[in-house]
Structures are given as structure tokens and as C-alpha cells.
Amino acid sequence: MIEIPPIMAIILPLFGAFLTPIVAFVSWRFGVRRQVCGWFAVAIIVATFAIVASMIPAVLGEKILVYEFGRSPPLGINLVVDGLSLFMALMIAGIGSLVAIYSITHMQHHTRLDLYYTLLLLIITGMMGVVVTGDIFNLYVFLEITCISAYVLVAFERRWESIEAGIKYMIIGSLGTSFILLGITLTYGTAGSLNIADLMGKFAAVTSGAEPVPLVMVLIPALFVAGFCVKAAIVPFHAWLADAHPAAPSPISALLSGVVVSIGMYGILRVVYMMLGALTIGPILAVLGLVSVLVGVLMAFGQHDFKRMLAYHTISQQGYVLLGVGMGTAIGIQGALFHMLNISIIQALNFMCAGAVLYRAKTRNFDELGGLRKSMPVTAILFLVGAFSISGTPLFNAYASKSAIYAASASQPLYLAIAILADVLTMIFFLRAFRLVFLGTRPRHLLSVKEAPMRMLFPMCILAVLCIVLGVLPRLGFNIVGTAQEAVTNPSNYVGRVLGGV
Amino acid sequence: MELLHVIATILLDTIVVYFSLVVKRQTSERFWSLIRKTFWPFYHYVKPGHSGILSTYLLWAVVGFVAIFLATMVVLG
Numbered sequence: 233m234i235e236i237p238p239i240m241a242i243i244l245p246l247f248g249a250f251l252t253p254i255v256a257f258v259s260w261r262f263g264v265r266r267q268v269c270g271w272f273a274v275a276i277i278v279a280t281f282a283i284v285a286s287m288i289p290a291v292l293g294e295k296i297l298v299y300e301f302g303r304s305p306p307l308g309i310n311l312v313v314d315g316l317s318l319f320m321a322l323m324i325a326g327i328g329s330l331v332a333i334y335s336i337t338h339m340q341h342h343t344r345l346d347l348y349y350t351l352l353l354l355i356i357t358g359m360m361g362v363v364v365t366g367d368i369f370n371l372y373v374f375l376e377i378t379c380i381s382a383y384v385l386v387a388f389e390r391r392w393e394s395i396e397a398g399i400k401y402m403i404i405g406s407l408g409t410s411f412i413l414l415g416i417t418l419t420y421g422t423a424g425s426l427n428i429a430d431l432m433g434k435f436a437a438v439t440s441g442a443e444p445v446p447l448v449m450v451l452i453p454a455l456f457v458a459g460f461c462v463k464a465a466i467v468p469f470h471a472w473l474a475d476a477h478p479a480a481p482s483p484i485s486a487l488l489s490g491v492v493v494s495i496g497m498y499g500i501l502r503v504v505y506m507m508l509g510a511l512t513i514g515p516i517l518a519v520l521g522l523v524s525v526l527v528g529v530l531m532a533f534g535q536h537d538f539k540r541m542l543a544y545h546t547i548s549q550q551g552y553v554l555l556g557v558g559m560g561t562a563i564g565i566q567g568a569l570f571h572m573l574n575i576s577i578i579q580a581l582n583f584m585c586a587g588a589v590l591y592r593a594k595t596r597n598f599d600e601l602g603g604l605r606k607s608m609p610v611t612a613i614l615f616l617v618g619a620f621s622i623s624g625t626p627l628f629n630a631y632a633s634k635s636a637i638y639a640a641s642a643s644q645p646l647y648l649a650i651a652i653l654a655d656v657l658t659m660i661f662f663l664r665a666f667r668l669v670f671l672g673t674r675p676r677h678l679l680s681v682k683e684a685p686m687r688m689l690f691p692m693c694i695l696a697v698l699c700i701v702l703g704v705l706p707r708l709g710f711n712i713v714g715t716a717q718e719a720v721t722n723p724s725n726y727v728g729r730v731l732g733g734v
Numbered sequence: 735m736e737l738l739h740v741i742a743t744i745l746l747d748t749i750v751v752y753f754s755l756v757v758k759r760q761t762s763e764r765f766w767s768l769i770r771k772t773f774w775p776f777y778h779y780v781k782p783g784h785s786g787i788l789s790t791y792l793l794w795a796v797v798g799f800v801a802i803f804l805a806t807m808v809v810l811g
Binding site for chain 2: 399400403404407408411445449450451453454455457458461462467468469471472510512513515516520620623625626659
């Protein structure tokens with residue numbers, strides 16, 4: 233089997249992004265259908281998924297793939313694919329493919345589709361770069377590519393609401409990346425290196441506790457935690473999300489809530505835990521996670537906007553992930569990673585359901601919706617699957633991941649009680665949303681509403697099936713995240729492989 | 735323990751489904767108002783529209799950073 237270098241996972245969507253306007257021009261010149269750009273983007277992202285999937289056998293065989301540019305690490309730039317990178321890359325390309333398929337029909341009435349698909353491919357490029365780079369500064373650069381594409385996509389529909397949300401997201405997001413850049417600057421000033429593996433070794437003294445920790449060593453983790461918490465929409469850095477996700481086109485909301493916020497969580501795992509080795513700040517992360525769980529779910533209460541309600545649940549579910557990460561134990565990190573996977577599936581499904589309702593009913597206001605189970609029965613069932621999944625109901629995927637997080641926080645009864653209370657509230661609010669949208673009497677203006685088109689239902693069905701399969705076979709999910717958890721809890725393999733036996 | 739967890743979750747979910755979907759609207763409204771009353775002090779400050787002001791968002795982010803910095807100092811210090 234030919235070994236494909238990890239760089240291809242970045243190059244392919246990047247070139248695809250720059251080729252999209254050319255494809256759009258050629259298809260327009262020859263009078264081909266407008267959807268050509270969309271299918272081109274789907275082909276590129278599916279090919280990226282195939283490239284990432286081709287690395288599975290090597291990484292499962294306990295091999296860490298290292299791709300070097302020029303000089304050897306720590307001096308040269310390198311790409312590293314370990315269990316955590318592979319897990320994230322599969323999630324990004326998988327959800328990205330489904331979002332691209334969903335976009336073809338959902339976005340067909342919009343203009344400037346070449347710009348839309350260019351930005352979609354750039355987001356994928358940025359996220360792929362973030363997860364496979366072995367260099368902290370390149371991580372920042374790829375993070376900026378992701379975020380700048382996301383800012384523009386949020387404002388893509390050019391309504392007042394979306395432009396305002398895009399600007400807010402840009403300003404808060406820039407503050408987050410400024411924290412990260414300042415953290416990188418101090419890291420380089422302190423350790424004289426930008427290579428993640430090299431820095432892992434140099435920062436080992438932080439956890440040893442052998443000497444008093446200098447102020448700069450306190451400032452660096454604080455800056456990274458704050459910066460990545462902005463990206464992951466953790467309370468109190470969450471405010472941008474509730475504006476940005478509802479205002480974005482629905483496929484982009486699915487991508488943002490599905491995987492883009494997980495990039496922040498990846499940053500915490502890779503940089504704060506693995507690079508800085510700052511496991512002692514776990515309790516701070518756990519408290520932040522718990523606050524996010526509670527605030528997110530309570531703010532979802534009383535929302536009249538379908539997508540805004542879902543956006544607050546994204547904040548709440550990210551809190552569960554951070555709670556698991558903060559507990560710092562193997563089961564906690566395993567639960568957090570599994571929940572990250574589950575949330576990417578569930579929230580992509582939920583936002584796609586909301587998008588299907590918006591596509592047909594032309595509104596996302598609960599007060600103007602109702603009785604859609606008669607006209608959109610498949611969407612109703614798929615949303616119900618999403619609702620049961622996100623609430624941690626047995627036989628649905630989040631049950632297993634939340635159980636693992638509960639098991640990890642069993643030593644803290646207060647944490648456990650708050651997390652379970654939030655879980656029950658999540659169930660209540662999702663069933664309320666289901667009742668308001670799909671049950672009751674159908675208003676006169678919704679009488680002509682039809683079921684969502686097949687091309688939109690297809691990715692939603694795949695996501696719903698994944699919710700059930702991972703719920704019925706939780707061991708499969710834990711096996712999927714097992715290699716990633718091993719990479720997080722045992723970073724010495726990463727250092728050894730990248731630095732060549734150091 | 736595992737079995738107990740499953741049974742408790744199913745029981746809880748059944749109650750929630752019953753109250754949310756099955757109970758008639760009037761009773762259901764009463765059920766919702768109980769939650770509203772309980773969380774009112776909190777809900778009063780975070781109403782649907784959020785604060786919506788960018789400077790408030792930035793203030794929260796900066797306050798969050800200061801809080802994390804101080805907490806990190808205590809933990810690592």
C-alpha cells in the first residue's frame with residue numbers, strides 16, 4: 233500500500249479552495265449546472281477523508297507518523313500524526329463531507345457559491361493544519377485560517393443579524409487568538425523553541441514542582457487556556473457563539489458546532505496538557521466546564537429561536553468535555569474525547585434538522601412553528617434521535633460518554649449532581665423544542681410545507697444512524713477514542729518519535 | 735451499579751417525556767412555570783437576547799482571563 237504523507241490532508245483542500253473559483257467560472261462559461269462547485273467541494277473533502285483514513289492502520293499499529301520539511305526537528309517544521317491528531321482529522325473530514333453534501337441543496341438558491349465553497353474548503357484546510365502540525369506557531373497560523381474563514385461564513389448571508397454576529401465573532405475570536413499568540417511569544421522567549429515535542433521536554437519542570445514556578449510559567453498556561461476557551465466557547469468566553477451559530481447558514485452552523493469548537497478543546501489537550509504538562513490546573517478546567525454545563529443549559533431556557541437554543545446547548549456540551557478533561561484521569565479524558573466525537577455528530581444532526589425546518593418553513597422562531605410532524609415526519613424523527621442522544625438517554629451515543637465523565641467525577645459529588653441536573657434540563661428543553669416545532673396544530677402559513685429534500689436528509693440519516701450505532705455499541709466508540717486517549721495520557725511516545733529517541 | 739444507572743436514567747427520561755409531551759397543555763404550563771420560578775433570579779439576567787453588547791462580551795472575556803490567571807497562580811504557585 234502506498235503511504236500518503238500527512239501534508240496531503242492539508243494540500244488537497246487548500247488547492248481545492250483555490251480551484252473552486254476556476255471550476256465555478258468554467259462551469260458558468262460552459263453553461264453547466266450551478267451545483268458543480270458543491271460537488272467539487274464534496275469530492276475534495278471525501279478525498280481528504282480517504283487520505284486521513286489511509287493513516288489509520290499505521291497509527292493503530294502504535295506508529296506516530298512524522299513528516300519533516302528541511303532540517304530535522306526541533307529546528308525544521310514538521311507534521312505529526314498521532315492517535316489524537318488522527319481522531320480529530322477523521323472527525324473534521326467526516327463531518328465536513330456530510331456538511332458539504334447537505335450544502336448542495338440547502339445553499340442552491342444563494343449567490344456567490346464559489347466563495348462559499350472556497351471558504352468551506354479553507355476551514356477544512358485550517359482545521360487539518362491545526363491537528364497535524366507539530367509546531368506551535370504553525371498551529372496558530374492554521375487556527376487563524378480556520379477562524380477568518382469562519383468569520384466570513386457567519387456573515388455570508390449579508391443580513392444585518394449575520395454581519396453583526398460575524399463582526400462580534402471576529403473581535404472576540406481575535407482576542408482569543410491574541411491570547412494564544414502572546415502565549416506562543418512567551419513560550420519562545422522562555423524555552424527558545426516552537427516545536428511541540430521539544431517544548432514537552434523543556435516544560436517538564438512545570439509539573440515536577442522541584443522549584444518555585446516563575447510568574448511567566450503561570451502566565452503561559454493561563455494565556456493558552458483563555459485563548460483556547462474562547463475558541464471552544466467555554467463560559468465566560470462563550471458570548472460570541474450564541475450570536476454567530478444561529479446567524480450562519482445552517483450547514484456552517486452544523487460545522488461550527490460540530491467540529492470548529494472542538495478545535496479549541498484539541499488546543500487545550502495538545503498545548504496545555506501535552507506540551508506544558510500542566511495537569512495540575514485540571515481543577516480549574518473542571519470548574520470552567522461545570523459552569524459552562526450549567527450556564528449553557530440555563531441560557532437555552534426561554535429561547536424563541538430554534539438555532540439559538542441549539543447554540544446554547546453546544547456551550548453546555550462543550551462544558552461536559554472540559555469537565556472530563558479537567559478531571560485528568562484516563563477515564564475522564566476517554567469520556568471527554570468520546571463526548572467530543574458524539575457532540576460533533578449530534579450537534580451537526582440537530583443543526584441540520586433546524587436547517588431543514590428553516591429551509592422549508594422559512595422561519596426558526598418557535599412562536600411561528602408547530603405541527604410539522606405531519607409534513608416533515610422524517611426530520612421530526614431525526615430531531616428526536618438528536619434530542620435523545622444529546623440528553624444522554626440509554627441506547628444513544630452520549631449516554632456512554634457522559635457515563636464515563638460521571639464516573640471520572642464521582643469523587644466530587646457536587647460536580648456529579650450539577651452535571652446530572654444539567655442533563656435532565658437538556659432533555660426537558662429538547663423535548664420542549666420538539667413539541668413547539670413538530671407537535672400541536674400546524675399554523676395556516678405552514679400548511680404547504682413539505683419534507684426536506686433527499687440530499688439534505690441523506691447526511692442527517694447517516695448522523696442519526698451513527699448516534700444509534702455508537703449508543704448500542706459503546707465499546708466501539710471507546711475503541712475509536714482509545715488511541716487518542718493513549719496519546720494524551722502518554723506524551724513521551726510523541727516526544728521520542730519526533731525527536732528521534734530523546 | 736451499571737444496571738441501576740440505566741434504570742434510573744430510563745425512569746427519569748420517562749417522567750420527563752411524560753410531562754413534556756403527554757400531559758395536557760394546561761398542566762404542562764404549570765410544570766414550566768415551576769422551572770421558570772425556580773430559575774427566575776438567574777433567568778432575569780441572561781434573558782434570550784443575551785446582553786448583546788460587544789463591550790460586555792469583551793469584558794467577560796477579560797474577566798475570565800484574569801480569573802484563570804489568578805486561579806493558575808494559586809494552583810501552580
